[in-house]
Amino acid sequence: MLLEQYLPVLALIFLALGLGVALTLVSILLGPKKITPAKKKPFESGMPSDGAQYRRYSVRFYMVALTFLIFDVEIVFFYPWAVKFRELGFYGLGVMSVFFVILTLGLVYDWKKGALEWE
């Protein structure tokens, strides 16, 4: 059966899980516990946390995230092309150009709609 090939992966997952659980358990059981208020904060030695957990974010953050996605997807698909650049030759160039143009249209749309302006 095909799936049996993935048995080592399954073993690795169990090993990783087991090791993580075991080490945490050991430290909980054997380690000394001195709890101070500073240690009980969600982010020890981080910024002081105050206010409600769920706040309204400016929608601009999402715009930035979406714009980032355009470049991100671009990179993901450009890498394999870069690796095989010579073998693929003009054919690869042509195909990637089509891809690039379509993706750039997304950026143009973003730009024109003002997603890149913060104010």
Next chain:
Amino acid sequence: MSPGFTQTDFLSIMPEMLIFGMGLVVLLFDLFGQGRSTRNLAYLTLLTLGAAGYLDVMLLGQFLPGFGGSVIADDFSIAFELVFLVVCALTVLISIRYLEDRGLNHGEYYALLLFATGGMMVMASGRDLLMIFIGLEILSISSYILCGFLQQDRRSNESALKYFLLGAFATGFLLYGIMLIYGATGSIALQDIRAALADPATFQNPYIWMGLGMLLVGWSFKIALVPFHMWTPDVYEGAPTAVTAFLSTGPKAACFAALVRILFEALAATRAEWQQVFWVLAALTMTVGNVLALHQDNIKRMLAYSSISHAGYILVALVAGGEEALAGVIFYALAYTLMNTGAFAVLILSSAGDRERVNFSDYAGFGYLEPALGAAMFVFMLSLAGIPLTAGFAGKFQIFKAVVGQGYIWLAVIGVLNSVVSIYYYLRISVVMYMQPATGDSISTRPPGSVPLYVAIVGSLAGVLYLGIFPGGWLEMSLHSVSRIITGG
């Protein structure tokens, strides 16, 4: 990988390429033509749909597998693509006025409609599980946005969010099913899966059955079969009326196209099992959809439940299998598109202005105030109920005839009984229109309509009557296009 696609590859997806390309063009026109009327974009969209229809007709009778067999242009895909183009064209026609009345005439709307239509076409012509999935995703993501197009409206936002969350959830099931089937058979190509299942060892692999179950759940969500239908009424009610017309016809037809392909081309060996599941789902879907529709006071909601039960009728055909029944699926897809969109067009025309008139009580005396529109609505309702001489009757007759022929007498009985029940709520609107006096609240001062809306109503009316009186031509084409699916060639 050997680069270089052949001409056949591109020929097989020409209509899709045209639709997607023009979707981008519409988007750009809107971007750089600020302030100009979006009516031109709507007409450009219609032109595109016409051109794609022409390409489809040119491809008729061909058998062109492309891109290593992952897509195909055969009569089955083309028949469905023509249905999708009709869906999209009618939606554009009924959207123009609706969007203008609400100040929402953004060009993105038409671009999204084109993308959604392209996605549906990919679903019908995809010949491996991933291609079908990509088509479904293009369709779904576009529809999520279309649902929330009334940005200032709470219900529209609710509709979009609900559709997105449940749709994404269903997508998860679907993808998991695809993964399990890929794991068990070693392929995502429908033909290879079929070949792999011929081997008894693979056939008995439990992953096949888990995968099949996941696939069925995923598709049932997307088609809104009972008990996976909960999202439908809220989503359909909140979405802009024109989008509701689109959602209740196009995506369902596309999902059925993909489902028929997957079940009959790839998973034909497991037919005995999914047949039983679908028997129960079909009986439940028809009954629950109809019973819930009885209680609705909102016509949009009533049509939402009615669309659930109509999906049940189509599912009956899948249970029966066979050439006759599958031809019924294609026939019914077009018939349902015409009658349902026609009904929505009347709703939109009488809601002109910014007030929605979607309650039964709004239509008191409508038949006398607007004789022509009332008569059109009456015909659409008769067709939805399945009265002879309308498209709805021809479709139901084709499906139930095939079902009885295959020996599923009880399913046919349940279906026909449900049709009888549905007459109550379809004709209720006629009773309100013709037998109740107009009140101050009913439609008396309707703003003048627009030409595209009249074109949509007259077009779907003509289609409903034509398919009802002369079902031969479209039925012939449906029969012809499914023959290869059955034999698995």
